[in-house]
Amino acid sequence: MSKPVSPDLLASGILPFVIDAGAGRKAAIRGRMVRLDGVVDSILDRHQYPPAIAELAAEAMVLASCLSSTMDFDGIFTLQAKGDGAIKTLLADVTSAGAVRGYAAFDDEKGKALEAAPLGCPAPMMDLMGVGHLAFTVDQGKKGRYQGIVPIEAREIKDVALRYFRDSEQIDTALFLAANMEDNNWQASGLLLQRIPATGGTHDEVLPMSDEEADIWHTACALMATLGRDELLANDIEPDILVHRLFHELGVSMLPWRVLRDECRCSPDRVEQVLASLSPEERLEFADDNHQLTISCEFCKTEWSWDASDTAQG
Numbered sequence: 001m002s003k004p005v006s007p008d009l010l011a012s013g014i015l016p017f018v019i020d021a022g023a024g025r026k027a028a029i030r031g032r033m034v035r036l037d038g039v040v041d042s043i044l045d046r047h048q049y050p051p052a053i054a055e056l057a058a059e060a061m062v063l064a065s066c067l068s069s070t071m072d073f074d075g076i077f078t079l080q081a082k083g084d085g086a087i088k089t090l091l092a093d094v095t096s097a098g099a100v101r102g103y104a105a106f107d108d109e110k111g112k113a114l115e116a117a118p119l120g121c122p123a124p125m126m127d128l129m130g131v132g133h134l135a136f137t138v139d140q141g142k143k144g145r146y147q148g149i150v151p152i153e154a155r156e157i158k159d160v161a162l163r164y165f166r167d168s169e170q171i172d173t174a175l176f177l178a179a180n181m182e183d184n185n186w187q188a189s190g191l192l193l194q195r196i197p198a199t200g201g202t203h204d205e206v207l208p209m210s211d212e213e214a215d216i217w218h219t220a221c222a223l224m225a226t227l228g229r230d231e232l233l234a235n236d237i238e239p240d241i242l243v244h245r246l247f248h249e250l251g252v253s254m255l256p257w258r259v260l261r262d263e264c265r266c267s268p269d270r271v272e273q274v275l276a277s278l279s280p281e282e283r284l285e286f287a288d289d290n291h292q293l294t295i296s297c298e299f300c301k302t303e304w305s306w307d308a309s310d311t312a313q314g
């Protein structure tokens with residue numbers, strides 16, 4: 001069931017910004033403000049998940065958008081979590097061209113029990129997913145693939161991701177993610193700060209944090225902590241105004257806004273490749289009583305139908 005979306009919800013994207021360092025350095029901190037209301041709202045509207053599951057899916061899409069934009073890559077950034085709880089799989093991906101997708105696969109019984117559950121504000125990832133892990137993958141096709149994995153051992157997806165940055169990447173990172181449904185529309189935003197380590201020497205070694213850098217980092221984190229959830233989600237405050245309001249005393253510069261959109265990568269060609277991998281008997285087995293074989297994209301819910309008896313002969 002589709003519903004009208006107010007125009008101010010449609011501006012989804014990422015505002016990259018940098019916080020200045022002391023003399024001799026370009027920047028001390030990279031920042032990302034993500035506003036994903038329109039994208040999250042249209043994706044979740046197609047799925048109609050129980051609200052508690054939708055909330056975690058929204059946070060995952062915001063997190064994937066934040067992280068994808070801190071990396072220089074040409075391809076697909078994927079966040080995928082697997083667990084043994086109500087949600088079995090949580091997936092959000094963002095291409096370097098700004099196309100976002102997301103979905104959650106969950107246990108029918110446990111999902112039904114969550115229909116009336118209130119939003120977690122933020123979503124309790126560990127309760128919803130049980131024992132499992134969160135993986136980040138950058139896939140650049142022929143140029144290579146990189147993956148990082150962290151166990152789900154914190155209540156919120158934010159803290160699971162922070163643990164990854166602390167233990168695996170050793171990059172100081174601060175994150176604030178929020179999603180909320182108001183008047184039947186989803187709002188979803190995020191703010192990320194990441195310290196850019198100073199490098200030097202002949203091999204560009206990471207230099208220990210200077211006192212001045214430590215001051216800048218701790219001040220930025222303290223300023224970020226003054227931001228309220230409602231303020232982060234407020235779609236009547238432009239992202240650049242919010243970022244300026246928070247960090248102006250440190251010297252903050254905005255970089256160009258990057259548009260994100262709800263866009264799937266499925267196509268009839270791809271679905272035909274799936275069909276081609278099935279034997280004629282399998283095609284008939286998956287078809288309905290009228291020999292119609294229907295394949296539906298788990299991301300965008302687009303459905304394609306074929307006459308299985310035709311394909312079986314072909």
Ligand SMILES: [Zn+2]
Pocket residue numbers: 264265266297298299300301302
């Ligand atoms: Zn699709």
